[in-house]
Amino acid sequence: MLSTNNNLQQKVTFNFQLKKMKTLLFILQKEFRLILRDKTILAMMLVAPTMQLIILPFAANFEVKDVKIAYVDHDHSSYSQQLKNKIASSGYFKIVANPTSFQKGLEMIEFGDVDLVLEIPPGFEKNLVREGSQKVNLSADAINGTRSYIGGSYLISVIADFNSHLDINLKLPSGRSGSPTASISVASTNWYNPRAEYKYYMVPGILVLLLTMIGGFITALNIVKEKEIGTIEQINVTPIKKWQFILGKLIPFWIVGMIVFTIGLIVMYLVYGIFPNGSLPVLYLFAGIYLIALLGFGLLISTFADTQLQAMFIAYFFMMVFMLMSGFFTSVDSMPDWAINISNLTPVTHFIKVVRLIVMKGSGLSDIGIELGYLALFAVILNGFAIWNYKKTS
Amino acid sequence: MKQLLAFIRKEFYHVFRDKRTLLILFGMPIVQIVLFGYALSSEVKNIGIAVLNNARDVQSEQIISKLHSSSYFKIKELAANYKDIEKRFLQGEIKCALIFPSNFGSDLYKTGGAQVQVIADASDPNTATTLTNYLNAIISHYQQELNPNTTLNYQIIPEMKMLYNEEQNGSLNFIPGVIALIFMIVSTALTSVAVVREKERGTMEILLVSPFKPILVLIAKAIPYLVLSLINFIIILLLSVFFLNIEIRGSLVLIFAESILFIVTCLSLGLMISNVTASQQTAMLVSMMGMMLPTLLLTGFMFPLENMPKVFQWASYLVPSKYYYNITKAVMLKGLGFRYVWKETLILTGMSVGLLFVALKNFKIRL
Numbered sequence: 001m002l003s004t005n006n007n008l009q010q011k012v013t014f015n016f017q018l019k020k021m022k023t024l025l026f027i028l029q030k031e032f033r034l035i036l037r038d039k040t041i042l043a044m045m046l047v048a049p050t051m052q053l054i055i056l057p058f059a060a061n062f063e064v065k066d067v068k069i070a071y072v073d074h075d076h077s078s079y080s081q082q083l084k085n086k087i088a089s090s091g092y093f094k095i096v097a098n099p100t101s102f103q104k105g106l107e108m109i110e111f112g113d114v115d116l117v118l119e120i121p122p123g124f125e126k127n128l129v130r131e132g133s134q135k136v137n138l139s140a141d142a143i144n145g146t147r148s149y150i151g152g153s154y155l156i157s158v159i160a161d162f163n164s165h166l167d168i169n170l171k172l173p174s175g176r177s178g179s180p181t182a183s184i185s186v187a188s189t190n191w192y193n194p195r196a197e198y199k200y201y202m203v204p205g206i207l208v209l210l211l212t213m214i215g216g217f218i219t220a221l222n223i224v225k226e227k228e229i230g231t232i233e234q235i236n237v238t239p240i241k242k243w244q245f246i247l248g249k250l251i252p253f254w255i256v257g258m259i260v261f262t263i264g265l266i267v268m269y270l271v272y273g274i275f276p277n278g279s280l281p282v283l284y285l286f287a288g289i290y291l292i293a294l295l296g297f298g299l300l301i302s303t304f305a306d307t308q309l310q311a312m313f314i315a316y317f318f319m320m321v322f323m324l325m326s327g328f329f330t331s332v333d334s335m336p337d338w339a340i341n342i343s344n345l346t347p348v349t350h351f352i353k354v355v356r357l358i359v360m361k362g363s364g365l366s367d368i369g370i371e372l373g374y375l376a377l378f379a380v381i382l383n384g385f386a387i388w389n390y391k392k393t394s
Numbered sequence: 395m396k397q398l399l400a401f402i403r404k405e406f407y408h409v410f411r412d413k414r415t416l417l418i419l420f421g422m423p424i425v426q427i428v429l430f431g432y433a434l435s436s437e438v439k440n441i442g443i444a445v446l447n448n449a450r451d452v453q454s455e456q457i458i459s460k461l462h463s464s465s466y467f468k469i470k471e472l473a474a475n476y477k478d479i480e481k482r483f484l485q486g487e488i489k490c491a492l493i494f495p496s497n498f499g500s501d502l503y504k505t506g507g508a509q510v511q512v513i514a515d516a517s518d519p520n521t522a523t524t525l526t527n528y529l530n531a532i533i534s535h536y537q538q539e540l541n542p543n544t545t546l547n548y549q550i551i552p553e554m555k556m557l558y559n560e561e562q563n564g565s566l567n568f569i570p571g572v573i574a575l576i577f578m579i580v581s582t583a584l585t586s587v588a589v590v591r592e593k594e595r596g597t598m599e600i601l602l603v604s605p606f607k608p609i610l611v612l613i614a615k616a617i618p619y620l621v622l623s624l625i626n627f628i629i630i631l632l633l634s635v636f637f638l639n640i641e642i643r644g645s646l647v648l649i650f651a652e653s654i655l656f657i658v659t660c661l662s663l664g665l666m667i668s669n670v671t672a673s674q675q676t677a678m679l680v681s682m683m684g685m686m687l688p689t690l691l692l693t694g695f696m697f698p699l700e701n702m703p704k705v706f707q708w709a710s711y712l713v714p715s716k717y718y719y720n721i722t723k724a725v726m727l728k729g730l731g732f733r734y735v736w737k738e739t740l741i742l743t744g745m746s747v748g749l750l751f752v753a754l755k756n757f758k759i760r761l
Binding site: 044056058060061064106109110111118128132133134135136137138140142146147148150153156157159166183185186187188189192193194197198200201306308309313314316317320324330331333334335343353356361362363364367368 | 412414415418421422425426429430432434437438439440441442468481483484485486489502506507508509510511512513514515516519520521523524526527529534536537548549550551552553555556558559566567587674675678679682691692696697698700701702703706720723727728730734
């Protein structure tokens with residue numbers, strides 16, 4: 001008797017559970033129809049990222065090459081000519097002009113025609129041989145930081161190399177030898193990207209950014225649109241629970257996001273020949289959790305905004321901050337401490353790091369397990385906050 | 395005239411009513427300037443390095459202590475073995491590693507030549523190059539200390555001078571870019587949305603049947619956004635001068651005149667977009683996605699233009715913000731006069747006139 005009663009109760013709860021699931025299924029059906037119906041949004045979600053992934057890496061190339069030099073030679077000696085040839089043949093530089101005075105070289109910098117001016121003073125060769133050392137002036141257009149620092153330091157190392165191969169140094173009698181008695185030679189190797197190609201660094205980063213844009217923007221806009229049209233009121237008066245509504249919004253966009261991610265990986269392989277060195281399941285595990293966190297963020301925005309314009313602006317603002325702080329452009333380590341803390345508080349930072357590690361170095365779950373914890377934490381907090389802040393009564 | 399003023403007042407009410415958008419509008423430049431100024435520097439410092447010291451002698455310790463005192467590197471703890479280094483690379487904890495062989499010190503004195511190994515994580519190529527250069531410099535400096543009398547007999551010493559930016563302030567390059575971006579958002583995106591919103595709500599029709607001239611409707615729409623852009627511009631200038639210690643070298647009058655010119659270009663673009671679009675969402679998509687992305691990409695402040703494929707470089711000639719960026723860079727940061735920017739000014743003026751003409755020509759008096 002007692003057992004049948006128990007059975008009945010279990011059956012009732014089971015039926016109840018089933019009903020809840022059914023409601024969710026209906027919401028999902030509605031959302032999928034809406035997504036598939038709006039062809040422009042669908043195209044924006046699937047085609048736009050693919051196009052951007054193909055175009056952007058060509059543009060986002062921070063490689064420093066072809067630094068333009070104006071070579072002001074007041075000496076016209078054989079050494080100044082040798083130095084010029086040495087610089088021109090180093091591969092990094094292009095000597096685009098040989099102005100007759102420093103003023104004219106400076107003018108070229110002012111017009112933005114050259115990046116560096118190297119001035120060889122008169123009597124360069126004579127002083128070098130007589131005094132043993134001679135200064136040359138190197139002026140860099142330092143408005144463009146990276147280019148001038150890296151270009152300048154390349155040029156300095158080219159000159160240092162030129163010094164050690166100067167024929168007067170080589171011809172010295174071994175007694176007062178030019179080479180130091182105790183010398184340390186540095187053997188340097190580049191790991192993970194031996195040819196130092198920028199695309200390996202940028203393409204995975206861009207993939208993450210595109211996924212972030214899609215996940216963040218589209219969910220935020222989607223719910224606010226329901227607010228604007230007024231259909232959210234209709235949902236609010238139904239017995240649909242908060243979590244059902246939110247899951248109903250999350251799941252379709254999660255699936256779309258994973259499809260975008262897969263397309264991105266395929267583009268990455270077909271166009272750039274980059275295939276993840278690490279394991280694909282681990283990569284997908286991270287992507288899945290990251291998307292949940294991100295969609296939670298989009299939901300959160302939508303609970304704050306009333307109009308699509310507002311949602312767009314709020315999303316744009318945060319995306320901008322995320323993008324700049326994530327280490328996509330500049331290394332997080334070089335930031336001041338407060339900025340490192342902010343950077344660690346944005347999910348994008350962790351995911352970019354993880355994707356670069358898995359794709360380029362083949363890091364495994366044991367290496368980056370802690371990042372998984374961070375991302376999961378973000379997912380829980382952002383979604384929890386969104387559900388808490390979503391009110392059925394306005 | 396009185397009518398126009400009344401209209402402009404109405405538009406200002408619209409703008410001030412939407413507090414959230416306004417907050418973001420003024421918050422965005424502030425946050426961007428702070429981030430670009432303080433957080434995002436192109437210099438490299440505090441980079442994690444692993445040291446594997448198999449030698450454990452005086453010489454290797456001396457080099458390690460040099461590393462400790464340099465601001466470029468951060469040695470967390472000495473690596474135990476080769477595997478440990480690999481592990482830390484995989485965890486993303488370090489970007490380079492320095493390995494001393496076990497007979498480093500004895501080699502250095504007995505045979506006169508020792509070797510160290512440097513491994514750089516080239517997944518980020520620029521950082522890898524910079525770090526390898528720094529390590530080389532530190533080691534060759536140490537070598538010079540060891541052999542004070544035996545430097546090269548004949549040498550050319552380059553003296554590097556950083557023009558316009560002696561303190562090597564990394565944010566200089568970004569300030570003009572941020573200004574251009576803000577103008578594009580405020581003047582182009584908001585103006586286009588503002589006009590289209592009236593269309594969507596149907597209030598445009600009411601405006602058009604009023605005795606007020608249709609052209610003046612557009613002008614009245616544009617003026618509040620011109621004012622907002624200028625306020626934003628002043629905020630950015632003040633922040634860069636007082637927080638980032640950037641010296642404004644050129645003439646302020648010229649900077650303002652050029653900025654107003656560029657704002658007019660952006661406004662014309664916004665009005666043109668509003669003419670061809672019917673819904674706020676399309677207007678937003680066109681102005682945000684269609685305009686913002688080319689601005690970010692092809693202006694040259696985020697990504698170096700000279701590295702791009704030729705097609706992109708040609709396309710960049712069509713982007714107005716590129717000219718404005720070059721003008722502000724020259725006038726504000728380099729302190730150059732009008733003589734250096736007349737070409738860009740002429741192009742911008744031409745673009746403004748052309749866009750405005752098209753916008754007014756296409757403005758439909760009947761809906």
